[in-house]
Amino acid sequence: MQIAHKPGDFNGAEPSIRDRNFAIIIAAATSEFAGHGLKGARMQAIADRAGLPKGNVHYYFKTKESLYLSVLDNIVDRWNDQFDDINEDDDPAEALDRFIRNKVRFSFEEPVASRLFASEIIQGAPHLSRYLHSQMRPWLKDRATVVQSWITQGKMQSVDPNYLIFLIWSSTQHYADFEAQVSLLLSKPKFDEAMMQSVSDFLSRMILAGCGLTPPQLANN
Amino acid sequence: MQIAHKPGDFNGAEPSIRDRNFAIIIAAATSEFAGHGLKGARMQAIADRAGLPKGNVHYYFKTKESLYLSVLDNIVDRWNDQFDDINEDDDPAEALDRFIRNKVRFSFEEPVASRLFASEIIQGAPHLSRYLHSQMRPWLKDRATVVQSWITQGKMQSVDPNYLIFLIWSSTQHYADFEAQVSLLLSKPKFDEAMMQSVSDFLSRMILAGCGLTPPQLANN
DNA sequence: GTCTATAAGCTGATAGAC
């Protein structure tokens, strides 16, 4: 029996066929699940996207649900990676600006992952409640405490820290989750680096202004 | 052959059985589609939610897709109803404040409709592209022109009007679309009137500040 | 480890009694 491991867990060795196919299937499944949800996704469609016969997909992932869980797990990992560190002694303008820009970058670079996450939460987060409880809630509480300490220190205006973080999440994720709408309304079939810049600048300026702050780039003018 | 009409089109007469069942099925289907998307939704589940046998649902809506389209149509109608009028000679602070509060109210009062709309767009808006083109795009263009005229008149700071409207949409819809996440993170199983107030106040204050404006309620302090 | 064929069960849609 093979020891269970995630792809990428190998230590410096070349990626095995197993790891490679694992990754290919996860990527294919992410798109399919993002586009149709757990129940609406078709194993055949995932196999087609992966360029593999359906039986092969079942060889790596016994059931559709176990594949879905692996995909969510993979996304949560990447999500956590970009969870920026924010500390009490940071400058709020710099820290928030950095946080906003990281989130926008994630939306522009990983829109499919963002959409799958959104899809799962829209459907009531039945497979993510453990993660939300055990990881995201402590994370939010920590960051809210930091924001509150900035307020107490007089470094920024008094705003509800939770609502502030929800505002940053929602406004940045919008460009991934509602890409179809934004792209159609702006007649921009593809988002480019320039748009990512202008969105980042806009959101950073708007949100920081709401906190009585000025974005770091503009601070020296 | 019965003349086709939507439920509610009757003029003062009592609602027929047909109208009543139409409405019941639409409501049941809205929840089911919001939770699972077009492909993932089950006609049996819709019938169960409606408290009707499956055959009856097919009597009113020949196919699953036609039911889905009716549901979307119904939502678009309600969406358009709350599309606030914003005019060049309005006071921007008042108009934006009103717009934001209306959007928050819609999110809190019709979260399921908001989620179905979001779900459709996340999946690429395949059934909404006509609506986005023919109705939403002209609407956005109009409002953007109004915002631009406010800027030209010196009534508010210069910001990108499209991004401003996207910010209002995303930040307000978040409380409907991501209700499961917000509710879990805040340990609030149910959103109440007080929360709707505080969210409205927060978002109005933040977004208006970004435009160099003060919410009307605070203007007299 | 790969791939095809097939089993077992589910789902949309319809037919037809009431």
Add this chain to the structure above:
DNA sequence: GTCTATCAGCTTATAGAC
């Protein structure tokens, strides 16, 4: 207009040859 029974096709998952 209502509801049950049922069909045809699709979908997940497995068995088994290679």
